[in-house]
Amino acid sequence: MIELVQIEKHFQGQAVVHPLSLSIKEGEFLTLLGPSGCGKTTILRMIAGFEQPTGGQVWLAGQNVTEMPANKRDLNLVFQHYALFPHMTVEDNIAFGLKMKKLPRQLIKERVEEAAAMTQLTALRERFPHQLSGGQQQRVAIARAIANKPKVLLLDEPLGALDLQLRKSLQSELKHLQRTLGITFVYVTHDQEEAMMLSDRIVIMNQGKVEQIGTPRDVYAKPQTLFAATFIGENNVFSSPEGLFSVRPEKLVPQRGVAGRKTGVIEDVQFLGSVHKLLVQLDDEPMKVTIALDITEEHPWKIGERVGVNWNDKDEVMIGP
Numbered sequence: 001m002i003e004l005v006q007i008e009k010h011f012q013g014q015a016v017v018h019p020l021s022l023s024i025k026e027g028e029f030l031t032l033l034g035p036s037g038c039g040k041t042t043i044l045r046m047i048a049g050f051e052q053p054t055g056g057q058v059w060l061a062g063q064n065v066t067e068m069p070a071n072k073r074d075l076n077l078v079f080q081h082y083a084l085f086p087h088m089t090v091e092d093n094i095a096f097g098l099k100m101k102k103l104p105r106q107l108i109k110e111r112v113e114e115a116a117a118m119t120q121l122t123a124l125r126e127r128f129p130h131q132l133s134g135g136q137q138q139r140v141a142i143a144r145a146i147a148n149k150p151k152v153l154l155l156d157e158p159l160g161a162l163d164l165q166l167r168k169s170l171q172s173e174l175k176h177l178q179r180t181l182g183i184t185f186v187y188v189t190h191d192q193e194e195a196m197m198l199s200d201r202i203v204i205m206n207q208g209k210v211e212q213i214g215t216p217r218d219v220y221a222k223p224q225t226l227f228a229a230t231f232i233g234e235n236n237v238f239s240s241p242e243g244l245f246s247v248r249p250e251k252l253v254p255q256r257g258v259a260g261r262k263t264g265v266i267e268d269v270q271f272l273g274s275v276h277k278l279l280v281q282l283d284d285e286p287m288k289v290t291i292a293l294d295i296t297e298e299h300p301w302k303i304g305e306r307v308g309v310n311w312n313d314k315d316e317v318m319i320g321p
Contacts, residue, residue, distance in 0.1 A: 001026040001152060001184045002047060007056030009042050017042050018209045019056065024186060029178050031187045033195040034205030034231070040188045043205075044154050047186060049073050061151055075152035076145035080160040084129040084140055091116070091125040094143045101148075115147040118177060135166045139173075146177070152184045159194070171197055192232045196220065204228050220248075222317055229319045236289040238262075243321045249292040251315035254278055254301070260308020264289070269301055280307060 002024040009017040017039040024030050032040035045051040047058060049070030057066045065073050076097075084093050094115055098108045116122045119139040129137055138158060145153055158174075159167045175198050178185050189195055195202050196216040204211040204219060204227070212219055212228040223229035229237060229246040237246050267288065268279040278291040278301055289309060293301075301307075 003059035005057040007053040031195040031199040038205040039208040076150040080157040115143040119143040249290040252291040255308040262309040
């Protein structure tokens with residue numbers, strides 16, 4: 001559906017996006033994930049046509065659209081800031097793009113009703129934006145985008161301004177919506193959990209470069225670089241003569257006393273509902289490791305207790321020299 005061929009972007013001579021090639025399949029939910037300033041929004045804007053690449057090409061559904069203006073590309077963009085028209089009702093906001101395209105009135109009515117039903121806005125169609133909550137306003141922005149039936153929906157941190165509870169419920173709605181519609185979603189976020197929950201594939205970005213591309217399971221279980229290993233979920237990084245390797249907290253096993261590959265002292269015990277965690281300062285090393293335990297652990301661990309730390313060889317993931 002989307003083919004990026006060695007696209008790059010420079011601002012005032014500085015490379016913001018280093019040459020990048022990427023194929024996004026039809027109906028795929030692809031997430032660009034990384035810290036702020038890593039170039040993910042710039043990539044989205046180049047796909048949308050709001051930024052011209054310094055080099056390379058953007059293809060959409062088999063057509064080279066690199067030079068094509070944004071309004072001619074068959075895609076829609078949803079931002080963190082909903083950009084609704086305050087003087088229009090929900091219904092008119094959703095219908096706006098369709099009216100601009102001069103579609104027949106009956107078709108517009110059907111499309112608006114369908115988009116409102118999918119985003120659970122049917123009962124709110126006569127309201128104005130100021131009468132809606134943040135989550136409802138964001139749903140209107142999404143309804144307006146899908147009413148156009150674009151080939152691709154680009155979403156730039158669309159849930160960034162919402163509180164945690166609301167984000168969680170809108171995440172499931174988005175995933176469900178994307179499956180129902182079969183539209184290709186390209187999603188930008190810096191929230192690892194959100195990326196893991198929503199995506200078919202994740203592109204991990206850092207300083208304008210791609211660190212890794214893979215399914216949520218791949219990037220969690222087999223990170224390829226130090227950045228990828230430490231950016232998604234918690235991780236423990238050790239060094240060996242062969243290079244650096246990581247072991248996830250749930251794969252480390254604490255042992256009372258001092259037997260183990262590493263030894264150390266418990267600095268903190270964190271209780272997090274279904275799991276609890278030990279933070280262990282290792283002996284003779286500057287690093288601390290995190291160990292995740294399930295809640296069935298009989299004897300509580302105490303701060304200041306000495307422990308051995310063990311793991312299986314198969315749980316080591318090599319991440320670089």
